[in-house]
Amino acid sequence: xxxxxxSVVEDxxxxxxxxxxxxxxxLSSIGKRFPxxxxxxxxxxxxxxxxxxxxxxxxxxxxxxxxxxxxxxxxPDDGTMTLRGQPLRLHSPHHARQFGINAVFQEFSxxxxxxxxxxxxLGREPKHAGILDKAAIARGTKETLDLLEFHLDPKAQVGRLxxxxxxxxxxxxxxxxxxxxxxxxxxxxxxxxxxANRLFALIERLKEQGLGIIYITHRIQEIRRIxxxxxxxxxxxxxxxxxxxxxxxSRLVELMTGRTVDALYPTIDHQPGPVMLQATGLTxxxxxxxxxxxxVRAGEVVGLAGLVGSGKSEIGRAVFGLEPIASGSIAIGGxxxxxxxxxxxxxxxxxxxxxxxxxxxLVAMRPxxxxxxxxxxxxxxxxxxxxxxxxxxxxxxxxxxxxxxxRPLNIEREVAYFxxxxxxxxxxxxxxxxxVKVFIFDEPTTGVDVGAKVEIYAFMKELCERxxxxxxxxxxLPELLHLANRAYxxxxxxxxxxxxxSALTEEAVLANFFDHDADAA
Amino acid sequence: MTTxxxxxxxxxxxxxxxxxxxxxxxxxxxxxLLAVVILYFASQESRFYGTANLxxxxxxxxxxxxxxxxxxxxxxxGGFDLSVGAVIAVTSVVSARYMASxxxxxxxxxxxxxxxxxxxxxxxxxxxxxxxxxxxARFNVSPFIMTLGMASxxxxxxxxxxxxxxxxxxxxxFTREIGTGRWFEIPVPVYAAVxxxxxxxxxxxxxxxxxxxYAIGGNTKAAFLSGIPVGVYTASVYVMCSLLAxxxxxxxxxxxxxxxxxxxxxxPLESITAAVIGGISLRGGEGRIxxxxxxxxxxxxxxxxxxxxxxxxxFQTMAIGVILILAVIFDRLRDRWRV
Numbered sequence: 018x019x020x021x022x023x024s025v026v027e028d029x030x031x032x033x034x035x036x037x038x039x040x041x042x043x044l045s046s047i048g049k050r051f052p053x054x055x056x057x058x059x060x061x062x063x064x065x066x067x068x069x070x071x072x073x074x075x076x077x078x079x080x081x082x083x084x085x086x087x088x089x090x091x092x093p094d095d096g097t098m099t100l101r102g103q104p105l106r107l108h109s110p111h112h113a114r115q116f117g118i119n120a121v122f123q124e125f126s127x128x129x130x131x132x133x134x135x136x137x138x139l140g141r142e143p144k145h146a147g148i149l150d151k152a153a154i155a156r157g158t159k160e161t162l163d164l165l166e167f168h169l170d171p172k173a174q175v176g177r178l179x180x181x182x183x184x185x186x187x188x189x190x191x192x193x194x195x196x197x198x199x200x201x202x203x204x205x206x207x208x209x210x211x212x213a214n215r216l217f218a219l220i221e222r223l224k225e226q227g228l229g230i231i232y233i234t235h236r237i238q239e240i241r242r243i244x245x246x247x248x249x250x251x252x253x254x255x256x257x258x259x260x261x262x263x264x265x266x267s268r269l270v271e272l273m274t275g276r277t278v279d280a281l282y283p284t285i286d287h288q289p290g291p292v293m294l295q296a297t298g299l300t301x302x303x304x305x306x307x308x309x310x311x312x313v314r315a316g317e318v319v320g321l322a323g324l325v326g327s328g329k330s331e332i333g334r335a336v337f338g339l340e341p342i343a344s345g346s347i348a349i350g351g352x353x354x355x356x357x358x359x360x361x362x363x364x365x366x367x368x369x370x371x372x373x374x375x376x377x378x379l380v381a382m383r384p385x386x387x388x389x390x391x392x393x394x395x396x397x398x399x400x401x402x403x404x405x406x407x408x409x410x411x412x413x414x415x416x417x418x419x420x421x422x423x424r425p426l427n428i429e430r431e432v433a434y435f436x437x438x439x440x441x442x443x444x445x446x447x448x449x450x451x452x453v454k455v456f457i458f459d460e461p462t463t464g465v466d467v468g469a470k471v472e473i474y475a476f477m478k479e480l481c482e483r484x485x486x487x488x489x490x491x492x493x494l495p496e497l498l499h500l501a502n503r504a505y506x507x508x509x510x511x512x513x514x515x516x517x518x519s520a521l522t523e524e525a526v527l528a529n530f531f532d533h534d535a536d537a538a
Numbered sequence: 539m540t541t542x543x544x545x546x547x548x549x550x551x552x553x554x555x556x557x558x559x560x561x562x563x564x565x566x567x568x569x570x571l572l573a574v575v576i577l578y579f580a581s582q583e584s585r586f587y588g589t590a591n592l593x594x595x596x597x598x599x600x601x602x603x604x605x606x607x608x609x610x611x612x613x614x615x616g617g618f619d620l621s622v623g624a625v626i627a628v629t630s631v632v633s634a635r636y637m638a639s640x641x642x643x644x645x646x647x648x649x650x651x652x653x654x655x656x657x658x659x660x661x662x663x664x665x666x667x668x669x670x671x672x673x674x675a676r677f678n679v680s681p682f683i684m685t686l687g688m689a690s691x692x693x694x695x696x697x698x699x700x701x702x703x704x705x706x707x708x709x710x711x712f713t714r715e716i717g718t719g720r721w722f723e724i725p726v727p728v729y730a731a732v733x734x735x736x737x738x739x740x741x742x743x744x745x746x747x748x749x750x751x752y753a754i755g756g757n758t759k760a761a762f763l764s765g766i767p768v769g770v771y772t773a774s775v776y777v778m779c780s781l782l783a784x785x786x787x788x789x790x791x792x793x794x795x796x797x798x799x800x801x802x803x804x805x806p807l808e809s810i811t812a813a814v815i816g817g818i819s820l821r822g823g824e825g826r827i828x829x830x831x832x833x834x835x836x837x838x839x840x841x842x843x844x845x846x847x848x849x850x851x852x853f854q855t856m857a858i859g860v861i862l863i864l865a866v867i868f869d870r871l872r873d874r875w876r877v
Contacts (some may be wrong), residue, residue, distance in 0.1 A: 339763070360765035369763065377763055380756035382824050391753055392764035394746045403745045447764065 039066050041101060041198055041229040042087070042118075048095030049082050049253075056082040057253045060096070064198065064229040069220060069243050071261065072233045074250035074273055077437060077466055080233050083250070084200050087231065088120035089113030111140070117197035121187045121204060129176030134158035136175050137190050161189050166215055180326060181208050188216070192223075199223065200231045205239065206325055210531030217243055235493075237266050238527075249273055252466070270495070274467050281471060282499035283478045289502065290315035292351070293486035294367070294455045296336060299345035305331045307510045308345070311488075313455065318477060318487040320501030322526050325492065327507040330372060333457040333490050337362050337369035349455065363392055368448045372460035372490075378444040381433040385423070386414045388432050388443050393451040417446045422472055438469020445476060456480060457488045462496060474500065494523060506530070567868050568815055568829065572836050579843035586846055593725065599838035600731035602808055603831055604786040606816075607738045608779030609809035610830035614742075615775045616755035616822030617674060617681035622783040622809055624692025625666045626802030629787030631696045631705055633659035634797025638707035648709045655712070656788055663784025664777055666692065671773030689806065696799035705797030717792035727789045734782060739827050741778075751775060756823025804858075811858060812837045815865040837861075 042064040049057040057079045064070050072080045086093050089107035098105040100116055107113045110120070127136050134154050143153040158171040167185045169178070175186060184204065191199060205213040220230060220243055234240065240247055244261035249272040256272050267278060274281055294313040299306055306328040313319045323329040334340045336347055338357035347354045349365045362369070371377035380388055390399050390410050399410050414428050421442040423435075432443055441461065448456055458477070462470045477500060481487050491497045497504060503517040506529040513529040516522075579586045605622050612619045637655035641648060666688060673684040719726045742748035750771050753761040762768050783805070790801055816833025818825030837858070844854045 337763070358765075359763050360767065363765040371759075371763060377757075377759040380753050380760055380823060382756055382819075383752055387749060387752070391749075391761070391766070394749060395765075400746045403747060405744055405746060405749065407744075 038068070039101070040064075041066050042105075043099045044083075044087070044096065045098075046096040047083070047086060047093045047098070049079075049086060049091075049093050055253055057086075057093070058095075060250070060253075060255045062248055062255060062258075064231060066197075066227045066229050067224050068245040069224060069230045069232050071240050071244040071247045072231060072250060073235075073240070073247050073269060075467060078250040078273070079253040080250055081202070082253075084120060084122075084202060084231060084233065087113070087198075088118060088122075088200055114194050114196075117195070118200070119191040119194045119196035119198070120200035121184075121191045121202060123202045123206065125183055125187050127175045127183060127186060127190075130174065132172050132174055133169055133178075133186050133189075134171040136186060137161065137193050139190075141194075157193070158189075161193050165189055165192065165219055181212055184208060185212070196228065198229045198231070200233075202233045203235065204232075205234070205236070237269060240269070251275055276467065276471075278495075278499075281467070281474075282496070283474050285318060285478045285481050285500060285502070287318065287481065287502040288316040288484075290484065293349065294336065294457075294488060295348045295351075296332065297346050297348075299332065299335060299347070300343045301328075301331060301335055302341040302343045303331075305340075305510050306335065309507075309510075309512050310345075311505050311512065313486045313488045315454070315486045316481060316484050317502040318481050318489050318500050320497040320504030320521075321488060321490040321507065322492075322494065322497050322504055322530075323507030323513075324530055327530075328510040329490050329507040330459055332507075333369055333459050333488060336457060337367065339369070363451065363453075366452055366454035367457065368392070368451075368453045368455070369457040370444055370448065370459060370461060372463060374440055374444050379432045379440060382431055384431055385418065385428040385435075385443050385446075386411060389414045389417060389428070389446040390450055392447045396451055399450075413450065414446070417449045418442075420449065421446055421476065436466065436469070438465040438472070441465050441469065441473065445473065453485070455486045455488070457490070459490045460492060461489070462491075462493060494526060498523060498526070567865075568817065568832055568836060571815070572832070572839070575836065575840055575843065579839070579846065583843070583846045586843060591842070591846070595838055595842050596728055597725040598842060599835050600725075600727040601786045601790055602805070602812060602834040602838055603731045604734050604782050604789070605805050606809045606812040606830050606834040607734055607827065608782035610813045610816075610818050610825065610827055611738065611742070611751060611775050612681075612779045613810070613813050613818045613820065614755045614822060614825055615751045615772060616758065617772070617776070618685070618810060618820070619670065619681070619776065619779050619783075620685040620806045621666060621670060621688040621692055622779065623802040623805045624689040624696070625663055625780050625783040626787035626790060626805060627696040627799055628666070628692045628699075629659040629662045629784040630791040630801045631700050631797040631799050632662050633788060634705040634708055634791050635700070637709055637712060638705055638797075641709040642707060648711045651709050652712045655708075659788045659791075660781060660784050663781040663787075665780075666784075667777030667780030668773070670780065671776035674776065675769040675772040693799075693803075700797065700799045702799060704799070706795070708791075708795060708797075712792050713795040715792075716789065717795060727793070730785065730789060734785065735827070735831055738782075742827055747771070747774070752823055754822075807862065808837055808858060809834070811862040811865060814869055815861065819869060820866060 040063060044060060044062040047057055047060040047062070048055070060079070060083060062083070072083065074080050085091060089110045089112050092107065105116065107116070128139065131139070137158050138154050143150040155171060162169055162171065165185070165188065167189060169182060169185060175183060178186065188204065204216060208216065223230065232244065240261055246258060247261050247264065247269070248258040249256045249269065251273060271277060291314060292312045293315045297310045299309045309328070309332060311319070311321070311332065321329045321332060331340050335342055336357060338359055338361065347357055349362070349367055352365070354361065354365070359369070375381065380391070390413070393399055394405070398406070398413060400406060411428065418426055418428050423439055423442050432440055435443065461473055465473065477487055477489070489497060489501055498521060501521065503515065504521055504526065505512050506514040506516065506526055508529055514525070516525050585591055609619060609622060633655045636658050637651050640651040640654065644651070670685055670688055673679040674681050716726050721729065742751070750761065750766050753764070753766065754768055754771055758768055786805070787802065791797055794801070812833035813825070813830040814820060814833070815836060816825070816829035816831070818830050840857070841854060844857065
């Protein structure tokens with residue numbers, strides 16, 4: 018279990034010396050503090066020309082902080098950086114680009130109202146006597162897009178493109194700057210298999226040209242495919258740097274989590290009872306979900322897998338009345354629901370835990386007590402004729418907070434000051450403040466540290482074994498595979514596969530994630 | 539490990555500025571400003587702390603306090619209301635004209651003239667609030683546009699309804715008892731302001747209505763996902779705000795003994811300034827009612843003091859504007875410091 022100690026023994030593997038390979042970037046003892054957190058401490062990292070160096074780690078492990086430092090978003094508090102042996106101090110992303118360091122972040126830096134070509138040249142427009150050289154912009158854009166084999170209309174407005182297309186524009190923009198170091202932050206998260214293959218081919222070409230590429234991914238397959246070395250981050254520390262060729266998958270997971278796989282996921286005793294949640298022929302007005310039928314029984318966890326944009330999240334939202342439904346029906350405990358609304362669904366014992374707890378879950382500047390009781394305030398436990406029963410409220414919320422092991426256990430503290438994992442517990446606690454029989458979890462462990470993750474899994478196990486129906490919508494495949502009794506795999510708005518028992522394997526789920534285009538090899 | 543003296547000094551300075559920041563971010567800038575302003579005016583003008591002037595300040599502050607209570611509620615729920623001035627004007631002219639004409643026709647039924655007149659005034663408030671609330675909550679018009687539009691509608695209507703001239707001839711019961719009357723040496727409007735403050739404090743602190751306002755203002759989506767009928771509560775807070783503005787309008791009408799179509803023009807700006815300087819966040823979800831009340835008191839004391847030292851009224855208007863901007867800047871700073 019104590020892998021942290023074991024990993025110290027693991028030496029940084031030098032890259033096999035190859036002809037013409039030079040060190041581009043070296044980071045020594047990098048540290049970065051944010052108010053209340055030590056985001057990075059004593060991180061060593063180096064990048065050679067012509068290599069793909071993968072950063073691997075959980076959300077919150079410090080990957081983003083590290084690439085933001087390399088990309089010049091903010092400076093490190095401690096440690097030094099060198100570029101080709103010369104000390105490097107960056108003031109801004111713009112400054113970093115002048116040194117040939119370009120980053121493609123998950124949050125796009127595109128102006129949605131401008132066209133593709135205007136975005137590519139934003140901030141470095143070619144000019145003739147102060148007047149924009151539109152012909153040069155059009156020519157340059159075409160060359161870049163052709164080089165990348167991205168089929169995009171240079172005049173299209175970026176805001177109207179799909180997420181995958183926007184991702185391509187973002188990559189094109191980074192390549193446009195002719196970088197020597199390229200940072201890619203989960204670039205395939207919203208690409209189809211075909212698009213991802215093109216990206217990998219492009220990365221091969223860029224490597225041959227001597228670029229150094231820092232690549233963040235959660236997918237072990239991608240490490241196999243393109244990585245030369247992998248640096249694993251955990252809790253702000255570089256736990257190990259290993260050669261990609263000779264590290265096993267379970268070793269990577271153990272390095273990443275500091276726990277063995279068995280210690281991370283509980284074994285849930287599924288006892289499927291009557292059907293609690295049933296959607297039949299569900300089609301949404303926006304077309305993101307088409308003719309989907311799923312059911313979840315009491316006493317089991319049912320997984321809903323799929324890529325970003327596959328419609329898996331929209332199913333949960335539609336059931337809770339957050340997405341307009343075009344056709345199909347929803348039944349809770351056998352009773353049909355005509356027009357689902359959050360209020361109606363809560364009254365029927367259904368709760369939806371949103372994926373974005375800051376955006377949709379929490380009232381950040383209010384205390385834990387008010388956040389946990391929010392969905393249940395109309396119940397007799399918390400109020401009578403609109404008058405709050407504050408003492409009872411305090412007592413009830415405190416006992417829920419204790420049960421969820423909230424840290425610190427201070428229910429009058431504002432939610433904003435809690436860690437990601439504890440904030441998530443506050444949102445989950447809402448489901449305990451009232452009688453809930455159906456839990457819909459949408460990405461319940463994003464941005465949550467390992468310790469809180471284990472507690473959230475234990476919470477789900479407890480719910481399930483006490484007879485609740487749990488729908489687990491997750492992009493975290495290991496989580497889904499270990500917790501779910503059975504799973505649906507979504508693809509482009511439709512259920513592509515239903516997997517039960519021994520058929521529920523990583524290969525089976527992944528096989529249904531992607532397009533099987535005719536032109537794919 | 540020994541710390542270098544310079545580092546230790548820096549740490550000390552840091553701790554001091556941290557302390558200053560933590561004081562600022564918890565109590566806000568208001569108590570300090572209030573003390574500075576009171577000391578300044580007291581040193582400049584001895585009449586400032588005379589009983590007569592203090593009673594005067596107390597009375598003057600009541601109208602702004604009542605309007606600010608409503609404004610604070612709307613701000614907490616994540617909106618704001620620029621139409622409070624227009625509500626005051628329309629309440630004034632409509633209720634005054636009813637009372638004057640009814641009293642002239644039936645000089646014996648003074649009490650019923652007053653009661654019905656007050657009821658009509660309050661109804662004006664409810665109607666304005668409903669229109670604002672439905673526009674914002676149902677049709678998703680931004681609070682800025684909705685209440686700015688209604689401000690224009692209201693002040694236009696007040697002028698049209700009266701032809702631009704004041705309405706006089708109201709029953710003495712109204713102007714004397716409510717306008718200039720005192721109970722136990724304290725002006726009647728003060729009781730109204732205290733009562734309104736207690737009611738609003740109770741609503742905010744002890745009812746689910748108040749709790750939901752903070753939730754909606756803090757995170758509308760989270761409130762909706764928690765099953766709160768966001769639209770109904772948003773609309774209701776505009777009704778509450780306009781109703782309180784109508785109460786202030788009635789008190790002002792009694793005080794001036796006439797229905798004034800130009801009454802209340804300064805209240806949108808002053809009430810927002812008072813609330814924000816009292817620690818109510820412009821982004822919603824944050825702030826205490828008592829802070830807003832103190833803010834209103836501060837604005838009134840400032841205006842009163844500026845009058846006493848004979849500052850030109852044009853400068854006074856400028857001063858209020860500057861204070862509003864400073865209050866907002868401080869609001870932002872407090873947000874940043876707290877992280």
